[in-house]
Amino acid sequence: DARVGWEQFQQLIEEDQRVEPRDWMPQNYRKTLVRQISQHAHSEIIGMQPEGNWISRAPSLKRKSVLMAKVQDEAGHGLYLYSAAETLGTSRDEMYQQLYTGKAKYSSIFNYPARTWADVGAVGWLVDGAAITNQVPLCRASFGPYGRAMVRVCKEESFHQRQGWEILYTLSHGTEAQKQMAQDAVDRFYGPALQMFGPPDDESPNSQQSMAWNIKRFSNDVLRQRFVDMIVPQAEALGLTLPDPDLKWNEERGHYDYGDLDWDEFFSVVKGNGPLNHQRLAHYRAARDDGAWVREAAAAYAAKQAEASPR
Ligand code: 3HC
Numbered sequence: 001d002a003r004v005g006w007e008q009f010q011q012l013i014e015e016d017q018r019v020e021p022r023d024w025m026p027q028n029y030r031k032t033l034v035r036q037i038s039q040h041a042h043s044e045i046i047g048m049q050p051e052g053n054w055i056s057r058a059p060s061l062k063r064k065s066v067l068m069a070k071v072q073d074e075a076g077h078g079l080y081l082y083s084a085a086e087t088l089g090t091s092r093d094e095m096y097q098q099l100y101t102g103k104a105k106y107s108s109i110f111n112y113p114a115r116t117w118a119d120v121g122a123v124g125w126l127v128d129g130a131a132i133t134n135q136v137p138l139c140r141a142s143f144g145p146y147g148r149a150m151v152r153v154c155k156e157e158s159f160h161q162r163q164g165w166e167i168l169y170t171l172s173h174g175t176e177a178q179k180q181m182a183q184d185a186v187d188r189f190y191g192p193a194l195q196m197f198g199p200p201d202d203e204s205p206n207s208q209q210s211m212a213w214n215i216k217r218f219s220n221d222v223l224r225q226r227f228v229d230m231i232v233p234q235a236e237a238l239g240l241t242l243p244d245p246d247l248k249w250n251e252e253r254g255h256y257d258y259g260d261l262d263w264d265e266f267f268s269v270v271k272g273n274g275p276l277n278h279q280r281l282a283h284y285r286a287a288r289d290d291g292a293w294v295r296e297a298a299a300a301y302a303a304k305q306a307e308a309s310p311r
Contacts, residue, residue, distance in 0.1 A: 013214055018144040021087035029213055032206060033143050034088050036215065038095045041081035043107035045099070046280050048074045050114035050123060059117060066163050067120065073156045080153065084145035100288055102281055108266060109192050111274030115185075118171050118178075122185035124164015126193040126231070132157045133227045134197060137217035146215075165234070172239045179239070186235070187243040194258075195266045197224040203263070228258050 005024025012019050019025055048071050055071065058064035082092045098104035109127055114120060132154060139150040171182040198204055198220035210216035218226075228247075235242050246259030269277070 013142060013212075016142075016214060018147065019142050020144045028209070029143075030088050032210060032213075033146065033215065034085050034090045036206075036210070037081050037085040037088075037146055038090070038098065039105045039107075041078045041085065041095065042099045042104050043110065044074045044078035044081060046106045046110045046284060047127075049280055049283055050110060050112075051120055053114060054117065054120050057117070058120075063167070070124070070160050070163065073160065077149075077153045077156070080149040081146075084143075084149045087145050088143075096288070100285055102272070105270065107196055108269040108274060109189075109196050111269050111277045111280060112188070112192055113276055115188075116181050118168065118181040118185035119189070121164045121167030121171065121182065122189040124160050124162075125168055125234070126164075126186070126189045127196065128157050128160040128164060129231065130193045130196045130227050132161055133223055133230065137223070138215075140214070140217060142214035165238075168238055168240070182238070183240050186240050190243050191261055192266075192269075194224055194227065194261055195263075197221075197227065199263065199266065225255050228256050232256050 002024070006026070009019065009023065009025055009029070011017075012023065019029070051067055051074075052071050055064060055067050058067050082095055085095060086092055095104070099106070109130075114123060135150050135154050135157060139147050139154060141147040141150065168182050168186070171178040173179075198207075201207060201219045201221045204220050207216055207219055211219070232242065232247060232249075244259045246257060248257055249255075250257045268274070272278075
């Protein structure tokens with residue numbers, strides 16, 4: 001019964017154990033996991049668009065094949081995550097529908113355009129770099145299917161980050177025009193990438209409960225700081241600057257101080273008023289509509305197979 005269930009759940013959390021789909025769990029634990037995991041999955045799927053647009057325009061066969069592999073990985077990450085959320089009793093179709101109708105959130109970063117080839121490098125280095133910083137602690141999330149999905153995602157994400165770094169390194173050590181293109185991409189992606197970690201801790205309504213339940217292991221600001229500390233020396237190695245005049249090492253804190261981010265812009269993008277929110281959603285809807293016949297054919301074929309050889 002619920003009392004016994006609650007005690008067992010509390011014990012699992014206190015002993016930092018995994019909660020599995022069949023375990024009793026508080027309704028709000030289930031709800032916040034479906035919320036976070038489905039949004040995470042939606043982010044992976046919409047995240048395919050900025051780079052997908054560059055597959056046909058990649059500057060070489062090598063870049064094209066690496067980019068195809070990466071975009072394919074993102075689709076797989078989406079599937080792992082939808083499957084993890086499904087174990088909590090929400091069907092994939094329901095989650096797809098929430099994205100299709102524009103009701104669901106996904107990471108704000110994907111509402112920004114990938115204007116030049118250097119953006120593909122900046123997305124890899126900064127966006128996937130931020131994703132890794134956020135996703136490594138999620139490998140230890142208390143909900144089993146989520147934490148386990150993250151292990152594989154993080155391995156692939158590291159490849160994504162490396163290929164992005166390599167694109168920017170090539171450009172920043174190329175012609176003056178190529179270096180400028182790389183610098184421009186970093187200038188545009190730096191702020192929005194830092195905002196991938198969520199709003200400041202004092203404006204993060206979900207953090208406290210999510211940390212109490214060992215879903216979120218570190219606060220938004222702690223992970224954001226960890227990411228800033230990582231990319232400052234990397235930017236120096238790239239020979240590029242980060243667009244933040246307040247960035248400077250703070251000996252006392254043992255971290256880099258960084259400037260204020262534009263949270264008005266962030267909340268406006270999350271609300272749907274970013275540069276490309278409408279285009280991203282329209283593209284997703286068109287893909288779902290155009291692919292309906294494939295899903296129907298596959299379902300009809302499976303039904304015929306089942307009829308032909310009932311188990
Ligand atoms: N974009 C859109 N919405 C965001 C956001 C962002 N960058 N950051 C926060 N939000 C939303 C939250 O979803 C929440 O709204 P909700 O209650 O309606 O869900 C609200 O803003 C307040 O934020 P909180 O900090 O209270 O919310 P969380 O505790 O959920 O923390 C989070 C936000 C850190 C993003 C957390 O949900 C998380 O760690 N999610 C899993 C990781 C993830 O989704 N990463 C996104 C990128 S995936 C990616 O980059 C793929 C790569 O391979 C390309």
